[in-house]
Amino acid sequence: KAGVTQTPRYLIKTRGQQVTLSCSPISGHRSVSWYQQTPGQGLQFLFEYFSETQRNKGNFPGRFSGRQFSNSRSEMNVSTLELGDSALYLCASSLIPKDNEQFFGPGTRLTVL
Amino acid sequence: DQQVKQNSPSLSVQEGRISILNCDYTNSMFDYFLWYKKYPAEGPTFLISISSIKDKNEDGRFTVFLNKSAKHLSLHIVPSQPGDSAVYFCAASAGGSQGNLIFGKGTKLSVKP
Numbered sequence: 001k002a003g004v005t006q007t008p009r010y011l012i013k014t015r016g017q018q019v020t021l022s023c024s025p026i027s028g029h030r031s032v033s034w035y036q037q038t039p040g041q042g043l044q045f046l047f048e049y050f051s052e053t054q055r056n057k058g059n060f061p062g063r064f065s066g067r068q069f070s071n072s073r074s075e076m077n078v079s080t081l082e083l084g085d086s087a088l089y090l091c092a093s094s095l096i097p098k099d100n101e102q103f104f105g106p107g108t109r110l111t112v113l
Numbered sequence: 114d115q116q117v118k119q120n121s122p123s124l125s126v127q128e129g130r131i132s133i134l135n136c137d138y139t140n141s142m143f144d145y146f147l148w149y150k151k152y153p154a155e156g157p158t159f160l161i162s163i164s165s166i167k168d169k170n171e172d173g174r175f176t177v178f179l180n181k182s183a184k185h186l187s188l189h190i191v192p193s194q195p196g197d198s199a200v201y202f203c204a205a206s207a208g209g210s211q212g213n214l215i216f217g218k219g220t221k222l223s224v225k226p
Contacts, residue, residue, distance in 0.1 A: 004156065035216075042218035043157070043202060056213060090156050104149075104156025 025093030136203030
């Protein structure tokens, strides 16, 4: 079956803009988590969604938000972009919430200029 | 403050030899540990996990050892193969297999033919 897909794969934005990233989980997976990966901080947990509800949130400012749709697809939004938001944003899906044997997508590489 | 540390950013090993990747943690509440492997332009792939009630878990060429008193875990790959060349992330959770994951910054393994 198809893996986790993320769109777009690459994105370039300028400071102050906003961006929306999309994630489609593996068919049948209902839990979606988002992570930010940077060289300096490694992989950091952003938030987790299940049944259209945010179940958990990492330590990120309110500029980072997300949502999940009834088909389990998820989007994350970053408003008022800052240079430090440049990172690889990874989405992971699992059958049940907080199942740590998650399946990751290839990521969206965001560059903020 | 980093709760999960991978102090070696890179490791180079000859094909057929043993690769040992190390990970230290500071939070004594962590009770579940995982290793992920990441190839360039792909998301991390779950490799192996261990619960704190065990001190060893083996899966084929991969073995994870946990030393709770030292707050240290290691991943052994024997024998190493060129296809093992990737970045390896150690992750820990304080909620069993369903807790939030805290990742290390990764170790880049290069296996030379």
